[in-house]
Amino acid sequence: MSEAGxxxxxxxxxxxxxxxxxxxxHEAMPHVxxxxxxxxxxxxYGDQPESVVIERCCSLIARALEQYPCDAIVIAxxxxxxxxxxxxxxxxxxxxxGVVPAVKPAAAQTLNHCIGLLATPATVRRPYxxxxxxxxxxxxxxxxxxxxxxxxWAEGLVRGVPVPQAELDLAVVELxxxxxxxxxxxxxxxxxxxxxxxxxxxxxxxxxDSGEAIARRVAWxxxxxxxxxxxxxxxxSCTPVVAALFSGSAPEGIAGFMTGLALQPHAITGNWLGxx
Numbered sequence: 695m696s697e698a699g700x701x702x703x704x705x706x707x708x709x710x711x712x713x714x715x716x717x718x719x720h721e722a723m724p725h726v727x728x729x730x731x732x733x734x735x736x737x738x739y740g741d742q743p744e745s746v747v748i749e750r751c752c753s754l755i756a757r758a759l760e761q762y763p764c765d766a767i768v769i770a771x772x773x774x775x776x777x778x779x780x781x782x783x784x785x786x787x788x789x790x791x792g793v794v795p796a797v798k799p800a801a802a803q804t805l806n807h808c809i810g811l812l813a814t815p816a817t818v819r820r821p822y823x824x825x826x827x828x829x830x831x832x833x834x835x836x837x838x839x840x841x842x843x844x845x846x847w848a849e850g851l852v853r854g855v856p857v858p859q860a861e862l863d864l865a866v867v868e869l870x871x872x873x874x875x876x877x878x879x880x881x882x883x884x885x886x887x888x889x890x891x892x893x894x895x896x897x898x899x900x901x902x903d904s905g906e907a908i909a910r911r912v913a914w915x916x917x918x919x920x921x922x923x924x925x926x927x928x929x930x931s932c933t934p935v936v937a938a939l940f941s942g943s944a945p946e947g948i949a950g951f952m953t954g955l956a957l958q959p960h961a962i963t964g965n966w967l968g969x970x
Contacts, residue, residue: 701725701726701766701916702726702727702728702729702762702764703719703726703727703728703764703765703766703767703912704728704729704731704755704758704762704766704768704788705719705728705730705731705767705770706731706732706733706751706754706755706768706769706770706771707732707733707769707770707771707774707882708734708737708738708739708771709737709738709845709848709849709883710734710849710886710945710948710951711845711881711884711886712732712768712771712882713730713886713952713955713957714882714884714885714886715768715770715882715908716770716955716957717905717956717957718906718908718909719905719908719909719912720934720956720957721909722906722909722913723909723912723913724934726916726934727934727935727936728934728935728936728957729935729936729937729938730935730937730939730957730959731754731755731758731939732938732939732940732941733751733941734940734941734942734945735940735941735942735967736750736941737942738814738845739771739773739774740814740816742773744777747773747774747777747778748781750941751769751778751781751782752781752782754967755767755782755786756785756786758939759786759788762936765788765789765916766789766790766791766912766915766916767782767786767788767789767790767791768790768791768793768908769790769791769792770793770882770908771882772793772794772795772813772814772817772880772881772882773817774792775792775793779792789915791908791911791915793882793904793908794826795811795813795817795823795826795879795880795904796879796880796902796903796907797809797811797823797826797827797831797836797878798829798831799902799907800831800876800877800900800902801830801831801833801834803902804875804876804900805875805876806873806875807833807834807835808834808835808837808874809831809834809836809874809876809877810837810838810839810869810872810874810877810878810895810898811823811836811838811839811877811878811880812841812844812869812878812879812884812891813839813840813878813880813881814840814842814845814880814881815840815841816840817840817880818838818840835872837868837869837874839865839866839868839869841865843861843862843865844862844881844884844887845881847862848883848884848886848887849883851886851887851951852945852946852948853945853946853947854947857890859893859894862887862890862894863893863894865894866891866894866895869898870894870895870897874895874898875897875898875899875900876898876899876900877891877895877898877900877901877902878902878903879891879901879902879903882904882905884903885903885905888901933959933960934956934958935957935958935959935960936959936961937959937960937961937962937963938952938961939963940962940963940964940965940966941965941966941967942964942965943965944962944963944964948962949962
């Protein structure tokens, strides 16, 4: 457990996409501190064998918890959530929250029953997507688009690289042509591209991601063990992220990017495995 009276959450991803989830957690619980852990040395996870993803998730998170005891763990990565959650829950008593594409709320929100699912190529092929659609959106037309460029463009934002709007327009043209009114952002990187996506798909009325639902779930879990998410007066000069840990080199521009998301990091460590 973290220090008495100060709840702390570990947020894990293969890259910077989990920062979109961290931003939602911070907005919902501004008094809670976070540790951000990115396995960017193995990014992207969708290209890795499942056994590699499981081993890296478990070993990295176990080492992070030794150094930074936390009260909850968020796996802010669709691939890791799909393959590693049972293993993570077996190795620690700290509650673990995964991310699931927001197909259920999208099906409840759509007006024309035409939904777009925007995800990575690996995610759109996974059987659990068929299960989600069959269980929650059987009465909807669900257009799936898996494009390898979007996560790379989101990662590039950290370095100040502009999103190639024309390429993004082309990447999502199937959703535009299908007339979807609701789009599920099925990767935590994609909320970072939301402004550009809205330019590509001006006809979409509803954009659905999992960040707010994850924040609500974490708040509920902390409440179950009587941990406050609202301790004392919040010092706005505090850094909400006590440590940003990267298994590879720390991305160029990451401090400014995180600050732009109101996630000012106290410390950033690249090549963390070699320094911890």
